[in-house]
Amino acid sequence: MAKNTSAPAVIKLHGHKQETRSIESALTDEYFVLEEAYAISTTRAEGEEKLVSLSEEDYVQLIFDDASTWFGNKNTLTEIFPQINFKNRSGEAPELPILVQPDDNSRGVASQVVLKFFRKFSKKAVNAGMVKIAETIQKRSLENRSGLYKIDENFELEKFKTINVNSPVLLFIHGTASSTKGSFAELKSGTIWPELQKTYKDNIIAFEHETLTKSPLLNVLELMQQLPKDCKVDIISHSRGGLVGDLIVRFAESNKGFLDASIDLLSEEKRSDDIRQIEALQKLSAIKK
Numbered sequence: 325m326a327k328n329t330s331a332p333a334v335i336k337l338h339g340h341k342q343e344t345r346s347i348e349s350a351l352t353d354e355y356f357v358l359e360e361a362y363a364i365s366t367t368r369a370e371g372e373e374k375l376v377s378l379s380e381e382d383y384v385q386l387i388f389d390d391a392s393t394w395f396g397n398k399n400t401l402t403e404i405f406p407q408i409n410f411k412n413r414s415g416e417a418p419e420l421p422i423l424v425q426p427d428d429n430s431r432g433v434a435s436q437v438v439l440k441f442f443r444k445f446s447k448k449a450v451n452a453g454m455v456k457i458a459e460t461i462q463k464r465s466l467e468n469r470s471g472l473y474k475i476d477e478n479f480e481l482e483k484f485k486t487i488n489v490n491s492p493v494l495l496f497i498h499g500t501a502s503s504t505k506g507s508f509a510e511l512k513s514g515t516i517w518p519e520l521q522k523t524y525k526d527n528i529i530a531f532e533h534e535t536l537t538k539s540p541l542l543n544v545l546e547l548m549q550q551l552p553k554d555c556k557v558d559i560i561s562h563s564r565g566g567l568v569g570d571l572i573v574r575f576a577e578s579n580k581g582f583l584d585a586s587i588d589l590l591s592e593e594k595r596s597d598d599i600r601q602i603e604a605l606q607k608l609s610a611i612k613k
Contacts, residue, residue, distance in 0.1 A: 332379040333398045333410040337420040337442055339364040339371040347443075356383065360444040364422055375417055376444060387441040388424070392563050395500065399593060403540065403567065406586040458536040466503050469532040472550045477521060479505070479512040487527045489555040494520060496530040499563025504530035507562040524558075533568070540567040541601040547572070548605065553612050575609040 342361040359382070365371030378384065378398040386394040386404060394404055402408055408418045422439045472484035475496070481504060487493055498507035508530075511517045520528065533543045547568070551557070561569040575581040581602060590598050 332377045332382075334375050334377050334417040335398075335401075335408070335410075335420050336417040337362060337364060337374050337376060338368050339374060339442070341372075341374065356445040356447055358443060359446050362442045364420075364439050364442055366422060366438070376442070378444065381447055383445040383447060385441075385443040385445065386439055387443070389438040389440050392437065392566050393500070394564065394567065399595070400539075402586075402589055402593070406583075406589055409589060409592075411592060455537060459534075461501055462534050462536050465501055465506060466532050466534075469503070470534065471532060472547070473504070473530045473532055474526070475504070475528045475530050479509055479517070481505070481530060481532070484529060484550065487529065487552060487555065489552050491527050492524055493527045493529065493555050493557045494524040495557045495559050496528075497559060497561040497565035497568050498530075498532070498535075499561075499565050500535045502535070502562070504532060507565070508560070531568070535564055539598070539601070540564070540571055541598055541605070543568050544571040544575070545601050545605055545608070548575070548608050548612060551612065571605075575605055576613075579606050579610045579613075581605055581609070 339362040342363055344358045344361050347358060347361055360376060362374060362376075363371075380397070383395065383397050384401060388394075396403065398410065404424055405421050407421065410418060412418060420439070420442065424437050424439070469481065473481040474484050474487075475481060496504050496508050498504050511520075531543075531547050533546065535543075538546075557572070559569040559572065571581070587599065587602065590602075
């Protein structure tokens with residue numbers, strides 16, 4: 325198979341370059357190498373302007389002020405920042421935003437998070453079994469569970485059957501390469517768990533989902549297919565689960581889910597799978613409401 329030789333994209337950021345050897349990362353294992361790391365400045369005056377080149381083989385990790393993280397490549401960076409356009413007519417490198425903004429004005433400042441660190445990784449040469457490895461990691465962390473589950477008073481999971489749609493529902497969405505128990509089981513030993521049970525009773529559910537081999541859009545599509553019609557859901561998410569939760573909110577607020585400008589950007593980047601999943605979600609959200 326021929327190697328992808330398309331020109332790398334360049335993105336502009338303001339911050340301070342960090343020494344990669346001093347940074348510990350769970351991603352720097354047999355699969356990835358940390359190539360560049362930056363502490364992002366909150367204003368242009370505080371940091372130097374940096375240009376970072378991103379090839380098809382490079383990966384990006386974003387770390388935010390609420391300790392949440394995102395991991396992807398230059399093609400999926402628009403999941404976080406739809407305003408980034410690597411193909412603008414001016415030829416100037418797009419600037420990396422520091423705030424994750426909602427798609428519309430219906431959500432307040434409290435929903436914004438601030439970017440603190442930008443890290444660029446390269447992928448080590450691996451064999452064709454990498455996807456199989458990711459699937460194995462997922463199955464182990466999820467204990468072979470996938471889909472919606474109910475959580476009992478002991479924080480044990482049982483396969484979802486039904487809920488009372490006339491009462492509030494609490495949905496847990498776990499993080500990357502984790503599970504509901506891995507992300508949230510410590511709640512059981514605290515004072516908040518009895519309060520959550522008192523409020524939501526038998527309507528506490530969890531979404532066990534694949535985070536390494538499926539996109540957040542596909543995760544949300546599978547989740548919405550399983551959620552009952554007309555249920556009102558409160559969400560507690562962790563790490564990447566916040567992306568899934570954000571997508572749910574998008575389609576709850578509007579059947580379109582995304583602005584036309586965001587869809588146009590995806591089309592320009594030839595993200596046909598994403599567009600098909602968005603179209604499916606648009607139809608599904610209209611039915612579920």
